[in-house]
Amino acid sequence: MKAKEDRRHRSPRVRRALEFLGFTMPAFLAVLAFVELPFLMSFGYSFTNWNGLDKVPQFVGLANYKALLLSDPDFLAAFGFTLLFTVIMVAATNAVALFLAVVLDGDVRGKNALRAAFFVPNIISLIVIGYVWRFIFSKGFDSLYAATHLAVFRLSWLGDPRLSFASVVFVSVWQAIGFYMVVYIAGLQTVPRDLMEAAVIDGAGRGARFFRITLPMILPSITICLFYSISNSLKTFDVIFSLTFGGPGSSTSSIALDIYKTAFGENRFGYGAAKSVALFVLILVVTVAQLSILKRREVEA
Amino acid sequence: MKKAFVLVSALLLTLSAIAAQGTTLKLLFYSPELSDQYNDMAREYKAETGNTLDITVLQADYVTVLRARLNSGDIPDVFMSSAYADNQTYKDYVLDLTGQDFIKQMEPTALMGVTVKGRVTGYPFLVQSHSFIYNKKVFADAGITVLPRTLKEYEAVCEKLQARGIQPFATGFKEWWVLPQTAWQALAPIKDRFGGDYQNFVDRLNSGKLTFKSLPEMKNVFDLLDLIKKYGGPKPMESDFTDQCAMLATGQAAMIHQGNWAEDTIRKINPDVDLGYLLGPVGDSASKAGIMFDSNQTIRVAKDGKHVKAALAWLHWLTFSDYGKKWVPGMIKQLSPIKGAEAPQAQLAQATVKLLAEKTPNYSWFYQRFPTGTEQALGLILQGYCAGITDRQQTLDKLDAEYAKIAAGTK
Numbered sequence: 001m002k003a004k005e006d007r008r009h010r011s012p013r014v015r016r017a018l019e020f021l022g023f024t025m026p027a028f029l030a031v032l033a034f035v036e037l038p039f040l041m042s043f044g045y046s047f048t049n050w051n052g053l054d055k056v057p058q059f060v061g062l063a064n065y066k067a068l069l070l071s072d073p074d075f076l077a078a079f080g081f082t083l084l085f086t087v088i089m090v091a092a093t094n095a096v097a098l099f100l101a102v103v104l105d106g107d108v109r110g111k112n113a114l115r116a117a118f119f120v121p122n123i124i125s126l127i128v129i130g131y132v133w134r135f136i137f138s139k140g141f142d143s144l145y146a147a148t149h150l151a152v153f154r155l156s157w158l159g160d161p162r163l164s165f166a167s168v169v170f171v172s173v174w175q176a177i178g179f180y181m182v183v184y185i186a187g188l189q190t191v192p193r194d195l196m197e198a199a200v201i202d203g204a205g206r207g208a209r210f211f212r213i214t215l216p217m218i219l220p221s222i223t224i225c226l227f228y229s230i231s232n233s234l235k236t237f238d239v240i241f242s243l244t245f246g247g248p249g250s251s252t253s254s255i256a257l258d259i260y261k262t263a264f265g266e267n268r269f270g271y272g273a274a275k276s277v278a279l280f281v282l283i284l285v286v287t288v289a290q291l292s293i294l295k296r297r298e299v300e301a
Numbered sequence: 302m303k304k305a306f307v308l309v310s311a312l313l314l315t316l317s318a319i320a321a322q323g324t325t326l327k328l329l330f331y332s333p334e335l336s337d338q339y340n341d342m343a344r345e346y347k348a349e350t351g352n353t354l355d356i357t358v359l360q361a362d363y364v365t366v367l368r369a370r371l372n373s374g375d376i377p378d379v380f381m382s383s384a385y386a387d388n389q390t391y392k393d394y395v396l397d398l399t400g401q402d403f404i405k406q407m408e409p410t411a412l413m414g415v416t417v418k419g420r421v422t423g424y425p426f427l428v429q430s431h432s433f434i435y436n437k438k439v440f441a442d443a444g445i446t447v448l449p450r451t452l453k454e455y456e457a458v459c460e461k462l463q464a465r466g467i468q469p470f471a472t473g474f475k476e477w478w479v480l481p482q483t484a485w486q487a488l489a490p491i492k493d494r495f496g497g498d499y500q501n502f503v504d505r506l507n508s509g510k511l512t513f514k515s516l517p518e519m520k521n522v523f524d525l526l527d528l529i530k531k532y533g534g535p536k537p538m539e540s541d542f543t544d545q546c547a548m549l550a551t552g553q554a555a556m557i558h559q560g561n562w563a564e565d566t567i568r569k570i571n572p573d574v575d576l577g578y579l580l581g582p583v584g585d586s587a588s589k590a591g592i593m594f595d596s597n598q599t600i601r602v603a604k605d606g607k608h609v610k611a612a613l614a615w616l617h618w619l620t621f622s623d624y625g626k627k628w629v630p631g632m633i634k635q636l637s638p639i640k641g642a643e644a645p646q647a648q649l650a651q652a653t654v655k656l657l658a659e660k661t662p663n664y665s666w667f668y669q670r671f672p673t674g675t676e677q678a679l680g681l682i683l684q685g686y687c688a689g690i691t692d693r694q695q696t697l698d699k700l701d702a703e704y705a706k707i708a709a710g711t712k
Contacts, residue, residue, distance in 0.1 A: 049710055052368050055393050138539045159475070159538025161690050245477065248538050249685020261681075264365050266674035267390065268710050 039280075045273040052269035064274035074250060075275060078258035081165075085254065086233035088169055089176070093229050094222070097177045101184030102210070115185070119178035126175065130242025133171045134158065161251040164244055168252050172239050176232070180225045187221030188214065223294040227287055234283050255279050323352035324611045329370065329377040330356055331363040332598075334565060338632045345624050352611060371603075378606035379615070381426070384414030384599045385669035388422045395422050396604040401613065403620035411596035411638030413665065423599035424616055427629060428636035430653040430663075431482055431560030432592040433579040439467060439555045450580050450587040452524055459532040462555050469532035471548035471557045474687050475541040477680035481668055482593075483529065483558040484683050486581040487521040489664035490589040499667035507672065507708045514697040521584040523686070523693050529558070530687055538688050542566075550574050560593075561635060561649035578652045580661065591662030594653065596638050597669055671704070678703045 010018075046064055050057035068075055100118060104111045121129060137157045145153035157167045191214055199209050215222075237256040240246060246253030246261065253261070259279065263272030330339060336358050343354035357377070359366055367380055371394055382391055398404050399421045404412070407425055415423040435448075440458075443465050449455040459469040473479035495501040505511035513519055530537045534554070546563055548554035550570035556579065557563070567574060580590035602612045619625040620639060629637035630645040636653065637645075644654055657663060668676070679700055686696040 051390070051710060053371060053390060053393065138536065138544070142536075154535060156536040156539055159536050159688065161688050247475070247477070247681065247684055248688030249690045250681055251685070251688070251690055261677065264368075265677035266707050266710075267672075268674065268707070271710070 042273040043277055045270050046277050047274075048270040049268070050270040050273075051267045052263065053267075057270065060270070064271050065278075067271070068274055068278060074253070075255075075258060077250060078253045078255045081251075081253060082234060082236070082255045085165075085169065085172075085236060086230060089172060089233040089236075090226065090229045092169070092173045093176045093180055094225055096173065097180035097225070098184050100177065100181045101188055102214075104181070105185050105188045115181070118181055121175045122178035124175075126238030127242045129171065129175050130239045133167075134243050137167060158244055159248055161248055164248065164252050168240055168243060171243060172233075172236065175239065176229070180229065183221050183225055184218065187218035191217045219294070219298045223291065223298065226290055226294065230290055231283050231287050234279070234286065255282075323347075323350065324608050325353040325355050326379060326608055326611055326615060327377045327606075328354055328356045329363075329367055329380040330358050331360055331381055333358045333360050335633060338628070341632060342619075342624075342628055346615065346618065349622065349624070350614075350618065352615070354615070376603045376606050378603055378608045378612045380601050380603065382423070382599055382601055383669055383673075384423065384425070384595075384597045385666070386671060386673040386675075387599070387669075388415060388417045390673045391601060392417075392422075394601075394603055394605065396602040396609060396612075397422065398424060398602065398616075401616070403616050406620050406640055407638050408640055414596055414669065415599055423601045425596040425638040426598045426600045427633065428594070428596045428638050429560050429562060429598070430578070430592050430594045430636075430649070431558070432486065432581045433556050433558050434549065434563065434649065435556045435577055435579050436549050436552055436554075437575040437577050439552045443467065443555070448579055450582060450590040451585045452521075452528060452582045453585060454587075455582050456528060458555075459528070463532065467552070468534045468548065468554045469556060470529045470534070470537075471545040471554035472529050472533035472537045472540045472687075473542060473545045473557060473559070474530070474533070474538050474684060475544075477677050477684060479542065479545075479558065479680075480526075480683040480687070481676055481680045482560070484522045484526060485668040486558075486593050486664070487525045487583055488516070488518055489581075489591070489593065489667065490583050490586075490662075491516070491518050492664070492667065499665065499670055503667065503670040506704065509705060509708075512697075513700045513704070519693075519697065521582075523696075524584065525582060526683065526687055538684075546570060549576075561647065561653060564647055564649045565634070576648050576652075578649065578656060589662060591664055592653065592656055593666055594657065594663040595666040595669070597666050672707050672710075674707045674710075675704055678707060 045057065047059060047061060048057035049060045049063070104115050104118075108114070141153040141157065144150070155163060157163050195213055195217070196209060199213055204212065235256050236254045237260070240252055240254055240257055241260070244252045246257045250258070255275070256279065259272050259275045262275060263269045339356050339358060343356055346352060346354055363381075367377075367382075370377060371391075376394070388395075397420050399419075401421075403424070404421050408428075411425040411428055412421060415421055415425060439462070440448075443461050445458055445461060447454075449458045462469045473483070491502060492499050495505075502511070506513075533540065540548075542559075542563070543566070545554075545557040545559060546566040547570055549557050550567045552574075558581075564576065567576065578592055580592060583589040583591075600616070602609060602616070606612060619628065626637075626639060626642060629635060629639075630643045630650075634645045634647040634650065636642075636650050644651055671679070682691070682696060682699045682703060685691050685699070686693070691699060
């Protein structure tokens with residue numbers, strides 16, 4: 001009886017707090033159980049030489065981190081690959097996506113069909129995309145060569161270490177642009193028309209309008225797109241897994257794939273966990289820096 | 302509509318009632334190409350004994366899923382793994398099968414890979430072989446009558462084939478598992494230097510007393526890989542298992558390095574293809590050329606599973622029942638490790654039996670004794686060599702460094 005009374009007389013503040021918790025707790029608990037806890041556990045495993053199976057992992061202190069920083073050329077190579085991949089990916093996806101967004105935001109015939117076409121790769125599983133492109137690069141290009149005799153189809157786009165990087169970047173960009181394009185289109189639609197009209201009356205040309213008005217006005221979209229593209233590129237895994245498996249050799253091995261191969265291919269689970277902590281720190285530092293720099297430059301309409 | 306629903310639910314109820322009568326064993330298997338054979342066996346077992354086999358078949362993520370289930374306590378009653386190094390990997394989880402009546406029915410050579418200090422840790426499931434497989438018609442059309450045994454003879458054959466516009470090899474170099482199989486076959490005769498005992502050789506590698514760099518025999522490995530690449534078509538690094546099978550089946554390529562398990566895939570593309578084994582070259586020594594032959598696919602009983610007894614009863618049935626005895630040779634069409642089992646109706650398996658009967662050199666799959674996890678890591682290093690990323694010296698350095706790292710982790 002008493003409890004019922006209490007509920008009726010709860011202060012608005014308590015009620016608001018309960019409402020807040022009621023909405024956020026389910027998601028928070030799910031994230032806690034499936035993301036945070038495993039992460040903390042792998043942090044613990046990174047101090048062991050666990051092989052992924054032994055019932056009692058052996059504690060080895062900082063040995064994994066020492067080996068990682070001092071004597072692992074493969075990890076350094078994967079680190080270098082991932083950084084280069086990220087720089088090119090971020091520049092290419094954002095430039096192409098913004099360009100497409102500007103074009104498709106205007107009055108183009110069939111723009112809805114085109115928007116859908118560019119977005120479709122984004123809703124196909126990354127693993128499937130890898131396998132499809134693997135087929136195109138090998139068998140598809142063979143047939144194209146037979147038909148056209150163009151040398152470009154004779155090149156080993158996945159088997160030559162000098163070309164495989166370009167192939168991986170190309171497929172990743174092709175897959176990613178749809179998402180960023182949609183974010184940019186949404187951003188472009190928030191640019192007030194009156195500002196544009198005023199600029200036209202003042203005699204501003206197309207270029208000046210784009211760089212002086214559009215770009216500053218869609219800076220929030222740019223912040224989001226940069227954030228996503230940086231962290232997704234640093235974590236890149238699926239496309240490479242199915243397209244090249246990091247090969248030939250380990251020439252296209254990203255950090256995430258290197259972690260996978262260490263933990264599940266080589267049975268060095270503890271060491272793989274240490275690598276994943278390193279990747280976490282890298283992503284944290286880069287994205288926090290990026291966010292704090294760009295947030296300062298955003299303007300309100 | 303409603304009637305159909307009632308009918309279906311009634312059917313489901315009866316089915317589950319039947320299922321509830323016997324025990325249900327949970328099995329985790331790989332090789333999805335054998336799904337039909339697994340299911341047929343489960344149906345027969347159900348019909349004969351009333352017990353149900355609940356078989357999950359996986360491929361690429363098999364090891365990942367198996368580990369997750371073992372760690373989480375959702376332990377399958379029966380699972381598969383490789384022999385040799387995997388005896389050590391799953392040591393905390395497998396039941397000791399020593400002395401079981403079905404183990405006594407096995408060929409002793411098949412038990413070699415699962416025996417640790419006199420204890421039998423698994424049930425050998427298939428006996429398999431690998432070497433170079435050739436398309437007999439393509440060879441005959443090119444006028445090749447004497448089969449090659451040395452590297453030089455292989456090269457001469459390749460020249461002949463290429464002159465006729467046929468690609469000599471489909472490499473399979475895109476698959477990290479094909480590379481070590483191909484490469485280590487050229488290293489197989491090394492056991493002669495270690496008193497015929499591979500374990501002696503591998504122990505020395507594990508302790509670091511021996512390195513790949515110090516082995517003059519590695520020259521044979523590199524020479525072989527170079528030859529395959531040279532005659533492996535315009536894109537040797539993009540050829541995968543499917544490509545190998547298709548090229549050989551259609552006669553576009555004359556040779557592939559694969560095992561008898563590939564025959565099924567090859568025949569699906571060309572049912573009438575005439576296949577044979579070539580002896581894998583070991584430098585210029587014709588007398589050492591041979592095939593690789595072993596029982597590496599192993600069925601393990603989980604000692605912490607809920608139905609250990611039922612699992613043993615199933616293995617007993619698989620070994621002694623009329624159906625069980627015929628299952629591997631008759632349905633899977635591979636060699637069975639059971640004593641006195643019939644020969645399978647498959648060309649490559651029969652070729653294996655014939656080669657063994659002729660006392661052709663045959664080597665066990667010694668590389669499976671390397672610590673678990675080296676197969677993929679070393680395979681990718683060899684792939685890097687084939688792609689021209691590392692030269693021979695750099696490749697040897699990488700092989701040694703990687704091997705030492707993984708060996709240190711498994712001690």
